[in-house]
Amino acid sequence: MRRGGVLPEVELAYETWGEARGDNHVVIFTGLSPSAHAASSTRDPDPGWWENMVGPGKPIDSDVFHVICFNSLGSCFGSTGAASFNPETGRRWGVDFPTLSIEDIAQATHEALRELGITQLHAIVGPSMGGMTALAYCLMFPGTVRHLVSISSALAAEPHAIALRSLQRELIRSDPAWKGGRYAFEEQPVAGMRLARKLGMTTYRSAQEWRERFGRARIQPDPGESLPGDPAFPLRFEVEGYLQSRADRFVGAFDANCYQYLSQAMDLFDAAEHGVDAERGHPGLALESALVIGVETDALFPVHQQEALAGVLRKSGAKTEFERLPSLQGHDAFLVDMERFVPVIGGFMKKLAK
Amino acid sequence: MRRGGVLPEVELAYETWGEARGDNHVVIFTGLSPSAHAASSTRDPDPGWWENMVGPGKPIDSDVFHVICFNSLGSCFGSTGAASFNPETGRRWGVDFPTLSIEDIAQATHEALRELGITQLHAIVGPSMGGMTALAYCLMFPGTVRHLVSISSALAAEPHAIALRSLQRELIRSDPAWKGGRYAFEEQPVAGMRLARKLGMTTYRSAQEWRERFGRARIQPDPGESLPGDPAFPLRFEVEGYLQSRADRFVGAFDANCYQYLSQAMDLFDAAEHGVDAERGHPGLALESALVIGVETDALFPVHQQEALAGVLRKSGAKTEFERLPSLQGHDAFLVDMERFVPVIGGFMKKLAK
Structure with missing residues (x-):
C-alpha cells in the first residue's frame, strides 16, 4: 500500500457491459459510495447508479465499448476493504486495515485488469472520487490509457472539502x-x-x-x-x-x-505528488484527449478545480474539452441531471467510437 | 411567548457605552452566541466581541450615541433562557423552556428599554441573527426606530441554512x-x-x-x-x-x-409573517433610512438575501444603502474584516450623528 502496510490478498468486484473487441475497453471508477453495478444487465436487471449513462445505445455505449466498472478497493460491495476478513487473523480488518490511498485503488484495478488480460484502455471515466482515481491511474500507468473523462473532480481536495x-x-x-x-x-x-x-x-x-x-x-x-x-x-x-x-x-x-478509509483517501490525494504542476502540466501523461466536466453549483469540488484540471491536461498535451454546466444539483448533478450530462458525455464518447 | 408558553419573569443583561442625550439611543442586537459585552468599558476593560466597532471615536461612536447591547432573551450570559431557573419549579428550565422566537427577543428587549425609560431609538444595529431581531423590532414597533443597520442577515432563512x-x-x-x-x-x-x-x-x-x-x-x-x-x-x-x-x-x-433554542429561532423567523412582501415591501415599516451589508463569500446568509432585504426596505419607504462587500471571511466577516466594515458602518453612523 502506498502509505505502508500490505494486503496479503485482494479481491475486486466488477461488472461488465458489452463485448471486448480489440482495444475497446472503457473503465468506470466510482465515487465514494457506489458499487460496481453502474447499470442493469441481463445478469442483474436492477437499475444501476448510472443507469441512464451505461448500456446499449447509452452515452457510454455497450454496443460499441466493453465497459467495466469496479467496486473500489477499500469499499464493501465485494471488493477487499476494512469490512473484509484479514486472512492472517480470520477476523475483519476493521481499523487494522492499512491507510488507503486513491493510488492503491488505481493500482489494484490495474492488476485486476491485467488478470483479465487487459493492458490498454480506450478510455477511463470517473466522477468525483472516481475522477481522482482515474487521474491517478493515468499518472501511474502512462501510455496505457488513451482518453479520460473526469467529472466533478479535482487535482487535490481543498481545505473546506x-x-x-x-x-x-x-x-x-x-x-x-x-x-x-x-x-x-x-x-x-x-x-x-x-x-x-x-x-x-x-x-x-x-x-x-x-x-x-x-x-x-x-x-x-x-x-x-x-x-x-x-x-x-x-x-x-x-x-x-x-x-x-x-x-x-x-x-x-x-x-x-x-466509509472512513475511502473518505480519508480523498483528502490525501494530491496530483502534485505525481509531479503534476499547475503551470506546466505533466509532460509524461501521454493522454490523447480528455473531457473535463464541472458544475457551477458544486460547493464540494468547485468548478474552478475542474477548470484547473482541464488546464493541466491541456498543458500535458491532451486535446482537452472543458464543460462548465449550470446544473442545480451541485456535486451530485452527474447522478441526477441527465438532461445536461447525457449529451456532453455521449457526444465525447461518440467521437471516441470512430 | 409568540409560539405559546409564558415566562413568569424575565431578566435581560445589557451593557451601555456613552451617555443618553435626548434621543441618541443606538441598540445593538447580537448574533447567536455573543454576550452583551460588545466592547470594553471602564466597568469591564476586557475586549468585547465588536471591540473595533463600538466605543469613543469608533464607528458606533459612544462620544455621540448612547449605545446599548443586550444579551438576547434565550441566551445564557445573564439573560433569561433555558439555563435559567424557572421560578415556579426552582429548577433550570432546560427543554421545558417555551419555544423561542426572534420576535420574543425583540419583545423582551422592547420591554426592557421601556423599563429604562427609552421608547424611541435613533438606530438599531444587528448582524446575523441580530439583523433578524432588529428587523422584527422595526416590524413589531413601527415608528419607534428611525434608522436600521442590518448586516449579513435576511428576511428568512433558506433551506440550506x-x-x-x-x-x-x-x-x-x-x-x-x-x-x-x-x-x-x-x-x-x-x-x-x-x-x-x-x-x-x-x-x-x-x-x-x-x-x-x-x-x-x-x-x-x-x-x-x-x-x-x-x-x-x-x-x-x-x-x-x-x-x-x-x-x-x-x-x-x-x-x-x-444554543438549540436560539438556533431554532433563526430557522423559524420569517418577515413574511409580519406582512412583508418581497415585491411591495411593507408600507407600515416607518424607517427613515437603512444600511444593509452583505458579503459575497457568505454561504450561510448569501448576499442575494441582503439584496432582497435592501429591496424590501427601499420599497417600504426607507432611504436604503446596500453594500456588497468582497470580504473573504464569509458570514463571520463583520467580526473580522474591520478594514472593510469600519468605513461602511462608520460612514453611515456619521451621517446619523448630524
Missing part, C-alpha cells in the same frame, strides 16, 4: 456504537452514519436546488400527530425531513470503517 | 451526555457541542478564505509525537487542527439547550 469530510468521519467515530472501530459488522454505528450522511447531503446538493425544491415548506404531520423528531426541537421543515429520509436510506448500506 | 443549523442541533442531541436535554448544567454535552461548533465554523467562514489561509498545509507533530486524533483517522491537515481549537474554545462557554 477536507474539513467537511473530516467532520463526517468524526461524526461516525463519535457514535459510541463505533467502539473505537471494533464494532461487530452486524452492529454498525448507524446513528453516526446517519449524521455523516446528512452532512454529506448538505455538501452533495446545492443551496440553489434546495431553495427551489423546498423553500420554507413545512412538514405537515397527519391529523392528531406531532412533528417528527425531538419534542422541543422537532423536524419542522421539509428539507429536514428530506435529509432524514436520505440518511435512513444510507445506513445499513455501507460499512462505517470502509 | 436551515438544514445546516438543524444538523448542528442534532449533533448536540446525539451526544449521550445531552440526556434528552436534562443534563446537569455543570455537565454539558461537550462532545456534541464541539461537533456542532465545528460544523458551524464550516458555515461561518468561506472556502475561499481557507484556501488562502490553510491550503493543504499539514499538521507537523513534534518529533517523536504522532498526529492528533484517532490513530487510523488522525487530524492531518491544518484546517482540521484549526476546527479542533475553535471547537475547544467554544465548549464550556455556552449552554447546549440555549
Whole structure:
C-alpha cells in the first residue's frame, strides 16, 4: 500500500457491459459510495447508479465499448476493504486495515485488469472520487490509457472539502456504537452514519436546488400527530425531513470503517505528488484527449478545480474539452441531471467510437 | 411567548457605552452566541466581541450615541433562557423552556428599554441573527426606530441554512451526555457541542478564505509525537487542527439547550409573517433610512438575501444603502474584516450623528 502496510490478498468486484473487441475497453471508477453495478444487465436487471449513462445505445455505449466498472478497493460491495476478513487473523480488518490511498485503488484495478488480460484502455471515466482515481491511474500507468473523462473532480481536495469530510468521519467515530472501530459488522454505528450522511447531503446538493425544491415548506404531520423528531426541537421543515429520509436510506448500506478509509483517501490525494504542476502540466501523461466536466453549483469540488484540471491536461498535451454546466444539483448533478450530462458525455464518447 | 408558553419573569443583561442625550439611543442586537459585552468599558476593560466597532471615536461612536447591547432573551450570559431557573419549579428550565422566537427577543428587549425609560431609538444595529431581531423590532414597533443597520442577515432563512443549523442541533442531541436535554448544567454535552461548533465554523467562514489561509498545509507533530486524533483517522491537515481549537474554545462557554433554542429561532423567523412582501415591501415599516451589508463569500446568509432585504426596505419607504462587500471571511466577516466594515458602518453612523 502506498502509505505502508500490505494486503496479503485482494479481491475486486466488477461488472461488465458489452463485448471486448480489440482495444475497446472503457473503465468506470466510482465515487465514494457506489458499487460496481453502474447499470442493469441481463445478469442483474436492477437499475444501476448510472443507469441512464451505461448500456446499449447509452452515452457510454455497450454496443460499441466493453465497459467495466469496479467496486473500489477499500469499499464493501465485494471488493477487499476494512469490512473484509484479514486472512492472517480470520477476523475483519476493521481499523487494522492499512491507510488507503486513491493510488492503491488505481493500482489494484490495474492488476485486476491485467488478470483479465487487459493492458490498454480506450478510455477511463470517473466522477468525483472516481475522477481522482482515474487521474491517478493515468499518472501511474502512462501510455496505457488513451482518453479520460473526469467529472466533478479535482487535482487535490481543498481545505473546506477536507474539513467537511473530516467532520463526517468524526461524526461516525463519535457514535459510541463505533467502539473505537471494533464494532461487530452486524452492529454498525448507524446513528453516526446517519449524521455523516446528512452532512454529506448538505455538501452533495446545492443551496440553489434546495431553495427551489423546498423553500420554507413545512412538514405537515397527519391529523392528531406531532412533528417528527425531538419534542422541543422537532423536524419542522421539509428539507429536514428530506435529509432524514436520505440518511435512513444510507445506513445499513455501507460499512462505517470502509466509509472512513475511502473518505480519508480523498483528502490525501494530491496530483502534485505525481509531479503534476499547475503551470506546466505533466509532460509524461501521454493522454490523447480528455473531457473535463464541472458544475457551477458544486460547493464540494468547485468548478474552478475542474477548470484547473482541464488546464493541466491541456498543458500535458491532451486535446482537452472543458464543460462548465449550470446544473442545480451541485456535486451530485452527474447522478441526477441527465438532461445536461447525457449529451456532453455521449457526444465525447461518440467521437471516441470512430 | 409568540409560539405559546409564558415566562413568569424575565431578566435581560445589557451593557451601555456613552451617555443618553435626548434621543441618541443606538441598540445593538447580537448574533447567536455573543454576550452583551460588545466592547470594553471602564466597568469591564476586557475586549468585547465588536471591540473595533463600538466605543469613543469608533464607528458606533459612544462620544455621540448612547449605545446599548443586550444579551438576547434565550441566551445564557445573564439573560433569561433555558439555563435559567424557572421560578415556579426552582429548577433550570432546560427543554421545558417555551419555544423561542426572534420576535420574543425583540419583545423582551422592547420591554426592557421601556423599563429604562427609552421608547424611541435613533438606530438599531444587528448582524446575523441580530439583523433578524432588529428587523422584527422595526416590524413589531413601527415608528419607534428611525434608522436600521442590518448586516449579513435576511428576511428568512433558506433551506440550506436551515438544514445546516438543524444538523448542528442534532449533533448536540446525539451526544449521550445531552440526556434528552436534562443534563446537569455543570455537565454539558461537550462532545456534541464541539461537533456542532465545528460544523458551524464550516458555515461561518468561506472556502475561499481557507484556501488562502490553510491550503493543504499539514499538521507537523513534534518529533517523536504522532498526529492528533484517532490513530487510523488522525487530524492531518491544518484546517482540521484549526476546527479542533475553535471547537475547544467554544465548549464550556455556552449552554447546549440555549444554543438549540436560539438556533431554532433563526430557522423559524420569517418577515413574511409580519406582512412583508418581497415585491411591495411593507408600507407600515416607518424607517427613515437603512444600511444593509452583505458579503459575497457568505454561504450561510448569501448576499442575494441582503439584496432582497435592501429591496424590501427601499420599497417600504426607507432611504436604503446596500453594500456588497468582497470580504473573504464569509458570514463571520463583520467580526473580522474591520478594514472593510469600519468605513461602511462608520460612514453611515456619521451621517446619523448630524
